[in-house]
Amino acid sequence: MKTRKKANFFPRFHKLFAVKKIFSLLFAGGAAGAVNGLFGGGGGMIALPALERAGYPVRAAHATALAVVLPASLVSAAVYFFGGVPLAVLLPVSLGVTAGGLLGAALLPRLREGLLSVLFSLLMFAAGIRMLLP
Amino acid sequence: MSFLILLLLGVCGGALGGMGMGGGTLLIPLLTLAGVPQKLAQALNLLSFLPMSAAALAVHAKNGLLKKDALLPLALPAALFSALFALLAAFLPARALRTGFAVFLLFLSLARIRSFLRGGEKGRAAQKK
Structure with a gap:
């Protein structure tokens, strides 16, 4: 009952930035980063389906997944680099x-x-x- | 390990990356099967994909393909967790990372094949958008 009222109170907000969507993106981002750091790659393969599920067109999803993985890779590459390459x-x-x-x-x-x-x-x-x- | 072999392996991994197929997931097994230690292969994969993805990203940004409302909630936790798990990887035995990565590859490939088999129609509809 309470949640329904909220949804009606911000109909536009609810439509554009559904809380559920934000949380699923945050979760997918964390998972993509974890995989990318642990295995040294593959984070994009988690970010991409998350973006597609959120309803973005294929090309935009590909581009945005890359933009998600690049800063994450930069950070973990720095950690690995100090391990000696x-x-x-x-x-x-x-x-x-x-x-x-x-x-x-x-x-x-x-x-x-x-x-x-x-x-x-x-x-x-x-x-x-x-x-x-x- | 000879210069030429490493160069060729890089070309194979990079070509798949350029097609947007997740070349990194193939460069690591290529390198390790050629005898490069697991953790070094991971570091190489991360480092070598930086310049290329930066260049590709600049093009995408120019074409307005970056979706800013989705970027922040994805990129922030991704950067945080990638730092934490990169540190964790430094303490884990290489054998465990290799096995974990193998399982990750198997999972990914099965998920891909599955979505290809059931989503023919849906996939084509999404392409048109």
């Missing part, structure tokens, strides 16, 4: 990632997303199984 390894990997990133972005419009997504999932599955083995 040899430059001889960092250099080739980041050069490769940057080159690959440009390549991937250029290829993206020419690929069939559905098929690609399934292939990628199968690859992830295989990698997961392999990493469970000693």
Whole structure:
């Protein structure tokens, strides 16, 4: 009864910034950050579905997920960096990632997303199984 | 570990990242299976994706794709928890992180396949928005 009254009192507020939505975003943000810090990546894979569930269009959800993960990655990268990262390894990997990133972005419009997504999932599955083995 | 192999692994991970597929989730297993220690692979993944994602983000911001009302409630707890859990990772054994990450990968891949299988229609409708 009480909650219903509140919802009627701020109909516009309720519609735009539903409290439930804010809490689910806060929770998803915390989970994305935790995964990103613990495993050194993958936070975007949690932020993205949360944004899609909140009703944002796909492209905006992708862009915003990136904006969520970047500051989180920056913070945890600093923590990891103090653990020591040899430059001889960092250099080739980041050069490769940057080159690959440009390549991937250029290829993206020419690929069939559905098929690609399934292939990628199968690859992830295989990698997961392999990493469970000693 | 030779320069060339590391470069190639980076290209593979980066290409998937550039397609918005979450390349980080693949760069880490690629690196560890090639013999890079787990924690170093995690650090490399975080560090190497910073410049690229910053560049991509600048483009997205210009195109007005950043949703500010959702950004703050997501980004603040994300930054806080990523710092805490990065510290936690430093104290955990690499073996535990590897197993945990493997489980995370399996979970993600199954969730993806599932949403692909049931959400054909829904997914296409969302794309049109």
